[in-house]
Amino acid sequence: MANNSLNILRSRYASSLKEFISSPRTFEILDRVPTESHERRPAQNARSLFILDSSFNPPTAAHLEIASTALEESPHSSRLLLLLATQNADKPSKPASFEDRLVMMTLFAQELRTHLQSSLPSIPTADLPQVDIGVTKKPYFVDKAAAIEQSGEYPDDLEQVHLTGYDTLIRIFNPKYYPPTHTLQPLEPFLSRHRLRVTTRPDDEWGNLQEQEEYLRHLAQGGREQEGGKREWAERIQLIPGRKIDDVPVSSTRARNAAQSKDTLLHSLVPAAVSSYIMAQELYQSNDI
Ligand SMILES: Nc1ncnc2c1ncn2[C@@H]1O[C@H](COP(=O)(O)OP(=O)(O)OP(=O)(O)O)[C@@H](O)[C@H]1O
Numbered sequence: 001m002a003n004n005s006l007n008i009l010r011s012r013y014a015s016s017l018k019e020f021i022s023s024p025r026t027f028e029i030l031d032r033v034p035t036e037s038h039e040r041r042p043a044q045n046a047r048s049l050f051i052l053d054s055s056f057n058p059p060t061a062a063h064l065e066i067a068s069t070a071l072e073e074s075p076h077s078s079r080l081l082l083l084l085a086t087q088n089a090d091k092p093s094k095p096a097s098f099e100d101r102l103v104m105m106t107l108f109a110q111e112l113r114t115h116l117q118s119s120l121p122s123i124p125t126a127d128l129p130q131v132d133i134g135v136t137k138k139p140y141f142v143d144k145a146a147a148i149e150q151s152g153e154y155p156d157d158l159e160q161v162h163l164t165g166y167d168t169l170i171r172i173f174n175p176k177y178y179p180p181t182h183t184l185q186p187l188e189p190f191l192s193r194h195r196l197r198v199t200t201r202p203d204d205e206w207g208n209l210q211e212q213e214e215y216l217r218h219l220a221q222g223g224r225e226q227e228g229g230k231r232e233w234a235e236r237i238q239l240i241p242g243r244k245i246d247d248v249p250v251s252s253t254r255a256r257n258a259a260q261s262k263d264t265l266l267h268s269l270v271p272a273a274v275s276s277y278i279m280a281q282e283l284y285q286s287n288d289i
């Protein structure tokens, strides 16, 4: 997309965001990619709504892999929602601005569809899954899921499949987030209706694949029952082995640092259109990243 169109898109997102933030709404779809199919109804036959919730600060090659591998499994019966969380459970907000992140999400969605065109050559471009660009004020997954259900944007029988990394699975299962009782019981409405597709993080910080699989086995064997965690929830959680890209661990933090130090590593960490936007807009140059 030309710089001028991106600036117009950025201004449009800035005003829709302002309106959303001052509204009582907790979830809203701001755009769809491609925009020409901007109708308010999901693709025919869609049974699963994959949701990638993130700060998209910036969207990375890992996010692309997480979303594309999910869609490649069931391209005819799924669609994707990229969900920008304007409030994070733990982290304070940092640059880039939310409107820049929304532009990067749009570029990411276009790049994802280009990726799907080559990985799914038998599917006509017009039939590739549409990507929704949404925002939520809710930091916790239980509340994000409920806000999406209550929005009426999707049919009731569309099952939500939340795409997360292993680090996020650990945090979803941390009772500290669920006052006042600090048990896992508040997860019941979420895990009795929806699913988690969790990509392991191939990063020393999170242990090896076996250790990450053991975490789920522990839940399946009733190891979290004293905290209110049901063993049957494990059946609703699928673990997918993640991989390093060009042999480096990928994270938004690494991408922000690479952008700040003008390191060419940025090109391996984020999709090409996203790195061009980061450079053109000179994002992540302040010390506050
Ligand atoms: N390399 C990765 N492998 C597996 N999951 C990932 C990876 N990068 C991000 N995710 C997952 O994608 C979701 C959104 O990611 P998030 O925006 O927190 O990215 P991040 O790279 O962890 O961000 P930051 O570095 O700013 O903390 C989270 O559920 C996170 O676990």
Ligand SMILES: NC(=O)c1ccc[n+]([C@@H]2O[C@H](COP(=O)(O)O)[C@@H](O)[C@H]2O)c1
Pocket (backbone or CB within 6 Å): 053, 054, 055, 085, 087, 088, 089, 090, 091, 138, 139, 140, 141, 142, 168, 171, 172, 173, 174, 177
């Ligand atoms: N218990 C929970 O549902 C829970 C805990 C921690 C983070 N989160 C959310 O996970 C998403 C990813 O978080 P990070 O950007 O901190 O990796 C954010 O939307 C964050 O608010 C949810």
